[in-house]
Amino acid sequence: MRCVPLVRTTTPSAARRDQPNEAVLTTFRELGILPETAEALEAVGITSPFPIQAETLPVALAGADVIGQAKTGTGKTLGFGLPLLEKVTVPADVEAGRAKPEDLTDAPQALVVVPTRELCQQVTNDLLTAGKVRNVRVCAIYGGRSYEPQVEALKKGVDVIVGTPGRLLDLAGQKKLRLSEVKALVLDEADEMLDLGFLPDVEKIINLLPARRQTMLFSATMPGAVIGLARRYMSQPTHIRATAPDDEGQTVANTKQHVFRAHSMDKPEMVARILQADGRGLSMIFCRTKRTAADISEQLSKRGFAAGAVHGDLGQGAREQALRAFRNGKVDVLVCTDVAARGIDVEGVTHVINYQSPEDEKTYLHRIGRTGRAGASGVAVTLVDWDDVPRWKLINKALELDFDDPEETYSTSAHLYEALGIPEGTKGILPRAERTRAGLGAEEIEDLGETGGRGRQGGRSGDRKSASAGSAAKDEERKPRRQRSRTRTRGGQPVAADSASQEAPAKAEAASDAPRKPRRRRRTRGAAPKAGSAE
Structure with missing residues (x-):
């Protein structure tokens, strides 16, 4: 354990703040990454870094430990991913x-x-894209699948592992995962973990x-517990807080925020009308x-929208099906819990709707961070129920927003149509x-050969239905069991059945329809007599 103070803080220089954003942008090649990596990025249209990437790469490429902090959707993945691939x-x-043959290893x-499966997939895909030309082997290790x-x-050989803590420890405990050759460690979204x-x-x-080893820690927020983790396991880390020159506050400037006070029974109708706003693309x-x-996804499907759901009661196969459909455009509305608030980076998400107020300001930042990513613009709508007003006021104060008293709004309110560009006459x-x-x-x-006993289609409810159907089929096929004969014993010795005991079954069967006589009780005074003793 290495207990050292945080020694440096790097932020964009004042000279950069005074110049237009386009003037300060450089290219990844100029930052010193490998030509093959730059070629892979250029093949997908990525040439210029965001502030967190431009500030992080020179420090991380030199081998120093790094704490990276930037807003959601500003490119933290490549900020740590490119130095990791190097x-x-x-x-x-x-x-x-650049290397000798003896430096190669399959570990x-x-x-x-x-922290989450969805983020694991997202980071894996980004690293595979950046390492494609060099043919870097990246493997995702997470639960919910076989x-x-x-x-x-792992047996064939892997260069980079991206995983969730539980499955990583499982495989390491089974001696299937060897971590003794790891040169660089990244803790992504450490606050969420x-x-x-x-x-x-x-x-x-x-x-x-x-x-x-080199250790890098990245997150959008840095609570005290994360700093404590860095002090224990990092060596003289450089703390980098990067922001765009024209971006102030804790939220991304490209995201237009709206907050309305809404009634819970009117929310489905409001959402259905918001989803018909002009220019709406993919929405979460x-x-x-x-x-x-699950309920909102079902209601929107009945109203004609192509909707899917991602939440913890779904099996991993169903969750990945919904995400693939969303990325492929087969579904344009994804209804989810906060399990998807981190790690989903889908191009073309124009609207984020908070159907229920988030628990705290960190959750709010990560939710609305699904839109307005990588310089694109987006719209974030938050519907605050009357019971959630106190919670929202705390969020509003913490983020220094201008929505302390949300305007009372219904699905027919004129200002809702005007603010979000909903065509006049739109119905639900x-x-x-x-x-x-x-x-x-x-x-x-x-x-996926899912683990944990959850079904592919419907999660817990689906499991219960399939289990009940299976047990019913077994009951139909089950033959009547032969009654077991029992031998009466007394003191370990078999007792011969007398005529009365042999006639007992017949008498019991004959008397089953007759009314039962009340049992006669013996009144005793003092201790009851022992069985077999003379009275």
Whole structure:
């Protein structure tokens, strides 16, 4: 354990703040990344870094420990991902003369720990994109799916592991995952891991790693517990807080925020009309509970919208089916709990609707951060119920917003139509002519060999239905069991059945229809006589 103070803080320079944003942008090649990595990024249209990337890369490429802090949607993944890929030695490096053949290994050389499955998939995809030309092997390790494919990938050889704490510890405990060759560790969304109670697991994972390594910690917020974690496990880290020159406050300037006080019974109708606003693209609706998310998704589907759901009661296969359909455009409305507030980076998300007020300001930031990403503009709408007004006031104060007293709003309010660009005369049912999406059913569900006993289609309720159907079928096939004969014993010796005991079954059967006589009780005084004793 290395207990050292945080020694430096790096933020965009004053010279950069005074110049237009375009003037300060450079290219990834100028920042010193490998030509193959720059080529892979340019192939997908990524050439210029965001502030967090421009500030982080020079420090991280030099091998220093880094604490990176930036707003959601500003490119933190590549901020730590590019230095991580530079640490890895692959055959392409040997061919280019940058490494020796003996430096190659099939054991993981870099590890990224994330709090959620969705974020694990997102980071894995980004690293695969950046490492495509060098053919860097990246493997996602997370729960909810079978172990065998993940174990098989580890046997074949992996360069970078992206995983959730629970499954990482499982495989490490089974000796399937070897972490002794890890050169770089990244803790992504560390504050969320602490909120979910993963701190003990994260510390166990860190203790399995070599003492000499590079450690990077990235998050949008930095509570005291995260700083404490950094002090224990990082060596003289550089704390980088990066913001765009023209972006003030804790929320992204490109996201237009609206907050309305709404009645719970009118919210479905309001949401249905908001989803018909001019210019609406892909949209995400956030709920606090799994039951609410499932209910709203079902209601919107009945109203004609192509909607899918992502929440904890769904099996992993159903969750990934909804996300694939959302990314592929077969579904344009994704209703989810906060399990999806981090890690979903889908291009074209124009609207985020908080159907229920978030628990705190951090959750609010991550929810609305699903839109207005990578410089694009977006709209965030929050519907505050009367009971949630005190909670919202705390969020508003913490983020220094201008919505301390949300305006009372209904689905027919004129200011709702005007603020969000909803065409006049819009009703809560999508016209048939506009139902052009293929829907969730058009996306096949993948059999992941899910663990934990949850079904592929319907989560817990689906499991209960399938289990009850299976037990009913077994009951029909079950034959009547033969009655077991019992032998009466007394003191360990069999007792011969007398005529009375032999006639007992017949008498009992004959008397089953007759009324029962009340049992006669003996009155005693003092202790009851023992069985077999003379009276």
